[in-house]
Amino acid sequence: SQTIHQWPATLVQPVGSPLSLECTVEGTSNPNLYWYRQAAGRGLQLLFYSVGIGQISSEVPQNLSASRPQDRQFILSSKKLLLSDSGFYLCAWRVRPYEQYFGPGTRLTVT
Amino acid sequence: GDSVTQMEGPVTLSEEAFLTINCTYTATGYPSLFWYVQYPGEGLQLLLKATKADDKGSNKGFEATYRKETTSFHLEKGSVQVSDSAVYFCALIPNNYGQNFVFGPGTRLSVLP
Numbered sequence: 058s059q060t061i062h063q064w065p066a067t068l069v070q071p072v073g074s075p076l077s078l079e080c081t082v083e084g085t086s087n088p089n090l091y092w093y094r095q096a097a098g099r100g101l102q103l104l105f106y107s108v109g110i111g112q113i114s115s116e117v118p119q120n121l122s123a124s125r126p127q128d129r130q131f132i133l134s135s136k137k138l139l140l141s142d143s144g145f146y147l148c149a150w151r152v153r154p155y156e157q158y159f160g161p162g163t164r165l166t167v168t
Numbered sequence: 169g170d171s172v173t174q175m176e177g178p179v180t181l182s183e184e185a186f187l188t189i190n191c192t193y194t195a196t197g198y199p200s201l202f203w204y205v206q207y208p209g210e211g212l213q214l215l216l217k218a219t220k221a222d223d224k225g226s227n228k229g230f231e232a233t234y235r236k237e238t239t240s241f242h243l244e245k246g247s248v249q250v251s252d253s254a255v256y257f258c259a260l261i262p263n264n265y266g267q268n269f270v271f272g273p274g275t276r277l278s279v280l281p
Contacts, residue, residue, distance in 0.1 A: 154261070
């Protein structure tokens, strides 16, 4: 079966510290992968998407970066976190042209 | 560009009440339409979808009909339960499936016993 994992589930980091969030999928190959952010009480903001290894598209300018070192691994990073980076980060996987599935999310609090 | 508009929440209902969450969209061509649900502390789950005009998506007692003439995809349920409390997102994919999903802002539903 197809599964998507995210870790950690929760994270509290001080301003200025680095960040690394990981997303992995199982049960498929060459998936389209996505990183979204959901600020408190807000909708979804698409941050990055990737259609293959090493291929990253950024939707908005920001303090974050993404990488895809392996086919089923998608990493979200920052060198120095800002308070505004707090939120719920969701990884998603496009299974078929019109079906997208989401991971359980990582709640990040920057203090 | 393509966009999705949802009624603002929060929506608070008593158990067994009728639910409607409005969703309208702006898109060129013929998008596919979706409702996703997010339970507290979790990721989004696909609730239902409709890929062409007049299609009705349904799941877990929820229904939505793709209305091209009114560019709408309203979510309905005849009798809500406390367990339906969640945030509901309306979304679309433009007619070119190579493009990304476009999500609405979400509507928070609270169902009281």
